[in-house]
Amino acid sequence: MAASTVLFTIILLFLGLSDSSLQVQSLSFGINYGQIANNLPSPSRVAVLLQSLNVNRVKLYDADPNVLQAFANSEVDFIIGLGNEYLQSMSTDPLKAQSWIQQHVQPHLPQTKITCINVGNEVLGGTNTQLWSYLLPAMQSVYRALVNLGLSKQVAVTTAHSLTILGNSYPPSSGSFRQDLAQYIQPILSFHSQVNSPFLINAYPYFAYKDNPAEVSIEYVLFQPNSGMVDSVTNLHYDNMLDAQIDAVYSAIKVMGHSDIEVRISETGWPSKGDANEAGATPENAGIYNGNLMRKIEEKKGTPAKPQVPIDIYVFALFNEDLKPGPASERNYGLYYPNGTQVYDIGSQGYLPQLTFSADSNINASHIHLQVSEPSHCVHIIMCLLELIYSVNFLGGVRHADRSNMKNS
Numbered sequence: 284m285a286a287s288t289v290l291f292t293i294i295l296l297f298l299g300l301s302d303s304s305l306q307v308q309s310l311s312f313g314i315n316y317g318q319i320a321n322n323l324p325s326p327s328r329v330a331v332l333l334q335s336l337n338v339n340r341v342k343l344y345d346a347d348p349n350v351l352q353a354f355a356n357s358e359v360d361f362i363i364g365l366g367n368e369y370l371q372s373m374s375t376d377p378l379k380a381q382s383w384i385q386q387h388v389q390p391h392l393p394q395t396k397i398t399c400i401n402v403g404n405e406v407l408g409g410t411n412t413q414l415w416s417y418l419l420p421a422m423q424s425v426y427r428a429l430v431n432l433g434l435s436k437q438v439a440v441t442t443a444h445s446l447t448i449l450g451n452s453y454p455p456s457s458g459s460f461r462q463d464l465a466q467y468i469q470p471i472l473s474f475h476s477q478v479n480s481p482f483l484i485n486a487y488p489y490f491a492y493k494d495n496p497a498e499v500s501i502e503y504v505l506f507q508p509n510s511g512m513v514d515s516v517t518n519l520h521y522d523n524m525l526d527a528q529i530d531a532v533y534s535a536i537k538v539m540g541h542s543d544i545e546v547r548i549s550e551t552g553w554p555s556k557g558d559a560n561e562a563g564a565t566p567e568n569a570g571i572y573n574g575n576l577m578r579k580i581e582e583k584k585g586t587p588a589k590p591q592v593p594i595d596i597y598v599f600a601l602f603n604e605d606l607k608p609g610p611a612s613e614r615n616y617g618l619y620y621p622n623g624t625q626v627y628d629i630g631s632q633g634y635l636p637q638l639t640f641s642a643d644s645n646i647n648a649s650h651i652h653l654q655v656s657e658p659s660h661c662v663h664i665i666m667c668l669l670e671l672i673y674s675v676n677f678l679g680g681v682r683h684a685d686r687s688n689m690k691n692s
């Protein structure tokens with residue numbers, strides 16, 4: 284092994300141990316691994332990156348066998364995607380759902396932890412109104428197929444919605460779904476309740492800010508200190524928009540008679556770059572949003588209406604995706620460039636280490652996993668090595684905060 288590979292391995296070892304033995308950081312956030320790009324690193328390299336970041340949950344937009352294979356024997360939980368293009372055929376033919384699962388899910392179980400299938404993305408309220416009526420039947424087909432195959436206990440079935448499904452979101456306690464979608468959402472809620480699966484929403488306070496930068500307080504959308512707002516019905520105080528959006532969804536669900544369904548954030552994020560008319564899309568704001576978001580996740584706090592229920596969040600996204608259509612912001616949501624360099628700093632705590640991919644592509648997820656389970660008496664040696672590495676400033680991107688956290692624990 285080249286010296287740099289040894290150091291790289293030591294860093295990985297440290298990052299792994301810092302979670303399993305030292306309890307320094309528990310970054311329990313999920314991440315969206317989108318692949319609409321022609322320059323992304325191989326899935327096995329991505330597996331290394333994600334494990335070293337301690338990301339233990341990944342959401343895909345498809346069921347890419349290369350990705351699922353690369354994460355075999357890792358501790359990472361997957362939500363995989365069943366694209367909108369499948370909805371029609373699966374809604375009418377349950378056997379199609381069954382063969383899809385046999386082809387895309389079963390071969391990877393149990394080595395890769397696929398725990399959820401996301402059937403369709405942002406279907407309701409989307410422009411293809413035909414799909415609206417296919418959504419629930421497709422979800423039911425997938426669920427029935429999982430039951431037939433004996434997998435329904437380990438793999439959940441859900442769908443991710445955009446916030447356009449809300450007709451009213453202010454104040455949060457008055458949240459309600461759009462009238463024209465109620466006939467579709469009501470039975471989907473019954474489905475969630477019956478099969479005990481979560482309700483997923485893609486929530487972007489950024490959109491609210493971009494559409495109205497003069498009126499929407501940037502501090503309120505970026506989780507920065509601000510006076511916030513009080514819900515006049517409940518008297519609950521909101522100091523950030525994401526919490527208000529989540530509680531509006533809980534209220535809308537409650538209007539339809541359900542208080543038994545958990546809301547999770549399947550996407551949220553902030554672009555580091557945008558077109559001239561996309562206010563707020565800067566690396567600074569993206570770093571503040573995602574850094575504060577991760578801090579919030581780490582604190583395991585719920586929303587004002589559900590303070591006891593920590594919010595389960597998938598950040599959008601792992602990489603900038605150069606082939607995504609639409610405004611420039613769409614191609615600039617990544618925490619990382621495709622070469623593994625961070626796009627921006629994440630807050631003063633420096634939650635995300637900077638990594639350059641090792642030239643040794645033999646390092647893979649199962650390899651790291653083995654390293655993580657090394658006995659903890661290695662920790663002292665590693666700390667000394669780290670001191671050495673810091674002193675030669677080998678990895679400038681690993682922040683000093685990491686060291687002070689380690690000493691405090």
Ligand SMILES: *[C@@H]1O[C@H](CO)[C@@H](O)[C@H](O)[C@H]1NC(C)=O
Binds near residue numbers: 327353650
């Ligand atoms: C990962 O490494 C293990 C052992 O070193 C090897 O058996 C496995 O085939 C590798 N997987 C990939 C996807 O490279």
Ligand SMILES: *[C@@H]1O[C@H](CO)[C@@H](O)[C@H](O)[C@H]1NC(C)=O
Binds near residue numbers: 620621622624
């Ligand atoms: C990675 O890519 C970005 C964007 O293209 C570039 O600015 C940066 O210098 C690259 N980093 C390395 C280490 O090559």
